[in-house]
Amino acid sequence: MRLLPHPATEDIELTEVLRALADPVRLEIVARLSVAGELNCTVAGDDLGVHKSTASHHYRTLREAGVVLTKQEGRLKFMSLRRDDLETRFPGLLDSILAATTPHARP
Template structure:
């Protein structure tokens, strides 16, 4: 609580304030393949907005967050929210490059864990 009067030198334990290296943006959390949960995935893609996103990614392309949200007329924060849910459910994968985030369908792992699911979602038979 007590702030020492200015001595002209930096306070001796100020460096202790940040002892942990926070990896910040470089770490984007994805659930491991074995942790994917069918209920969670179904609940997540059960939202029409999010199902649209899955379909935009169906061809395997990577897309940026901006265009994905804009295509659905969403404000940035709302787009970010839905993309986070998709990533946390394991439906999409996100890769950072500079300030850009490339989003793609996590097709390989989904197919491995729940064969046929992606085809059902994207309407491919």
């Protein structure tokens, strides 16, 4: 298993996290991950209404902002929220954002 490049916890910037979460598709991915814990990228992208390459862009944006942890196993990539890291940097932020999402946005 190999980890893709991620910012260190202390390098996660609030502006980048908020920018990443401002997009409805990325917010939906985060909501799905908050429920599932970990998803492979194919499952996370099901029914998002975007092309595979666009979904990959969204995954990379979330990873580079420090919102998700992405690990690769063979040809599959798995994502999970960096909940503890985000809580360390910005206490309550992720829970507040997830609580503010509309109920129909969650699977």
